[in-house]
Amino acid sequence: MKFGGTSVGEAEAMSRTADIIMGYDCQRAVVVSAMSGVTNSLLEMMSDNRKEVPEYLSWLRAKHLDAARENISAEHMSEYLDELEYRLVGLGRLIHLFRQDEGRIMFQDALSSWGERLSSLTLSYILRSRGLDSVAVTAEDIGIVANGPPGNGSADLLATEANLRRTLVPLLQAGCVPIITGYYGCDQRGRPLTFGRGGSDYSAAVVGYGVDADEVEIWTDVDGFMSADPRVVKNARTITEMDYGEAAELAYFGAKVLHPRTIEPAKRKGVAVMVKNTFNPQGKGTRIHGLNRRGSDMLRSVALKTGLSIVKVYSSELVYQPELEARIIGVICSNGVSIYAVSTSLSTLAVAVPSESVDEVCGRLQGFQDEVEAVKVKKDAALICAVGDGMLEICGVSAKIFTAVADVGANIELISEGASDIALNFMVGDTKAVDVIKRLHELYIGA
Numbered sequence: 001m002k003f004g005g006t007s008v009g010e011a012e013a014m015s016r017t018a019d020i021i022m023g024y025d026c027q028r029a030v031v032v033s034a035m036s037g038v039t040n041s042l043l044e045m046m047s048d049n050r051k052e053v054p055e056y057l058s059w060l061r062a063k064h065l066d067a068a069r070e071n072i073s074a075e076h077m078s079e080y081l082d083e084l085e086y087r088l089v090g091l092g093r094l095i096h097l098f099r100q101d102e103g104r105i106m107f108q109d110a111l112s113s114w115g116e117r118l119s120s121l122t123l124s125y126i127l128r129s130r131g132l133d134s135v136a137v138t139a140e141d142i143g144i145v146a147n148g149p150p151g152n153g154s155a156d157l158l159a160t161e162a163n164l165r166r167t168l169v170p171l172l173q174a175g176c177v178p179i180i181t182g183y184y185g186c187d188q189r190g191r192p193l194t195f196g197r198g199g200s201d202y203s204a205a206v207v208g209y210g211v212d213a214d215e216v217e218i219w220t221d222v223d224g225f226m227s228a229d230p231r232v233v234k235n236a237r238t239i240t241e242m243d244y245g246e247a248a249e250l251a252y253f254g255a256k257v258l259h260p261r262t263i264e265p266a267k268r269k270g271v272a273v274m275v276k277n278t279f280n281p282q283g284k285g286t287r288i289h290g291l292n293r294r295g296s297d298m299l300r301s302v303a304l305k306t307g308l309s310i311v312k313v314y315s316s317e318l319v320y321q322p323e324l325e326a327r328i329i330g331v332i333c334s335n336g337v338s339i340y341a342v343s344t345s346l347s348t349l350a351v352a353v354p355s356e357s358v359d360e361v362c363g364r365l366q367g368f369q370d371e372v373e374a375v376k377v378k379k380d381a382a383l384i385c386a387v388g389d390g391m392l393e394i395c396g397v398s399a400k401i402f403t404a405v406a407d408v409g410a411n412i413e414l415i416s417e418g419a420s421d422i423a424l425n426f427m428v429g430d431t432k433a434v435d436v437i438k439r440l441h442e443l444y445i446g447a
């Protein structure tokens with residue numbers, strides 16, 4: 001069971017979360033995010049050296065104490081306060097180390113993971129106050145192993161599974177409910193390595209994989225995986241059942257409700273992922289699993305990823321130089337840059353990359369000065385991912401979708417179709433993207 005930032009965001013939410021956990025009597029492992037706003041505040045501390053550490057720690061203390069005071073019994077309070085203080089002192093030390101230049105990169109992930117250490121502690125004491133045997137454990141304690149670049153780690157599933165069998169399974173068998181820090185694992189040297197923003201969903205799937213869970217539940221602040229982001233489309237509806245592939249594509253292309261990596265560990269073991277609403281636990285939510293059935297929805301869900309740029313590389317008769325194309329792609333992707341869409345013509349190669357990587361990518365492409373004629377960048381682009389049944393097989397689906405795009409006066413900047421059987425991806429300028437999503441939803445999912 002994974003509870004996101006809003007689900008542990010203040011006293012009332014923590015109490016609801018505790019109720020949901022108490023409502024089960026099977027073995028359950030809980031993964032938590034930081035209280036909402038905390039990870040952002042940690043990142044701000046890192047980017048602004050002028051922010052005072054004592055004031056910041058007081059703010060964090062007050063935020064956790066507000067949630068604790070109403071939910072932790074007098075009997076457990078003093079022990080909780082001691083442990084909270086211990087963790088806050090640890091954080092203070094880490095911020096000082098971080099601010100001494102040489103430690104910066106090394107401590108970045110450790111620092112941004114601190115919110116989870118505080119929220120897991122608080123929730124475990126709330127559960128103890130209700131008489132449940134519960135303990136806060138960190139990713140280090142139980143051995144969630146990660147590798148990859150800072151801020152974008154991946155779990156080593158086999159190593160983690162071996163560790164969890166030794167550390168977590170005995171706890172579960174003894175009837176204890178562990179409250180585990182989401183968002184990060186540890187690299188080979190035991191240092192925290194985060195899974196990227198929103199990574200606690202992925203942590204939950206990794207733990208589910210490691211303990212052979214029957215189900216992974218993602219408890220969040222909306223009624224499940226929906227036909228669009230309900231903040232953008234007011235009448236978005238819950239999709240009660242989804243295939244792993246659909247959820248993974250939509251999550252990768254902007255449906256923030258799930259971290260894009262969540263599906264992979266679950267799919268490998270055939271574990272169903274449920275997405276449920278902490279604030280409406282009776283709701284059906286969404287069940288994501290291996291669905292072999294083909295439905296008849298032309299469009300089931302639309303997602304939107306902003307903050308992208310299109311880099312276009314021009315070289316006459318590029319298609320006749322596959323080796324050059326391969327090198328260009330290799331250079332664009334190096335240093336961990338992801339390509340979100342790609343399209344080629346006789347003499348151009350167009351790729352969509354995150355806007356924050358554009359300068360770096362263009363810098364590297366200067367190495368091709370003698371081989372390419374020009375490199376052009378179109379900034380402020382958004383990618384729209386439309387998922388439905390028979391995207392490739394049914395005649396006229398793209399025509400209908402692109403007509404809706406034209407209806408709102410949006411210009412299509414790049415199309416990526418055919419790569420996926422279930423999704424059609426295309427890019428428009430980001431000022432029009434929300435209008436496109438709304439129009440598609442209105443026409444083909446339901447007003």
Ligand code: ADP
Pocket residue numbers: 003004005006007033198219220221222224225226227228229230231254255256257258301
């Ligand atoms: P948590 O803190 O629980 O991890 P997030 O904020 O990361 O929650 O994700 C939940 C949010 O995802 C919702 O509040 C909603 O605005 C957004 N969202 C985007 N796309 C979708 C979608 N297709 N279905 C449901 N929610 C979505």
Ligand code: ASP
Pocket residue numbers: 004005033034039040115182183196197198199200201
């Ligand atoms: N707290 C982390 C974040 O805000 C991880 C998560 O919430 O899933 O990104």
Ligand code: MG
Pocket residue numbers: 004198201256257258259
């Ligand atoms: Mg999230």
